[in-house]
Amino acid sequence: MANGKKLYDLNEALTIIPMSKAGIYKACTEGKIPSVRVGRRVFIPSWYIEKIISEPGA
Numbered sequence: 001m002a003n004g005k006k007l008y009d010l011n012e013a014l015t016i017i018p019m020s021k022a023g024i025y026k027a028c029t030e031g032k033i034p035s036v037r038v039g040r041r042v043f044i045p046s047w048y049i050e051k052i053i054s055e056p057g058a
Contacts, residue, residue, distance in 0.1 A: 007036060007043035016049055 014021055017033075028035035028042050036043045 005046050007045060008049055010042050010044070013044045013049065017044075017052055 008016070010021060010024060013024060017024060019027070024033065024044075025042065027033040028044070034045055034048050036045070
């Protein structure tokens with residue numbers, strides 16, 4: 001991403017990843033989506049968001 005962010009919170013990821021909030025959260029807890037927890041908040045690395053955007057059919 002051009003804005004230099006390293007992590008996206010769940011709400012920001014919702015605008016990019018075509019899944020529900022519950023679906024993204026579940027995928028993060030199951031390890032299907034890489035994530036970082038800080039307290040109760042869940043963050044998704046920008047490299048993964050870029051990977052999703054660049055995949056065909058995304």
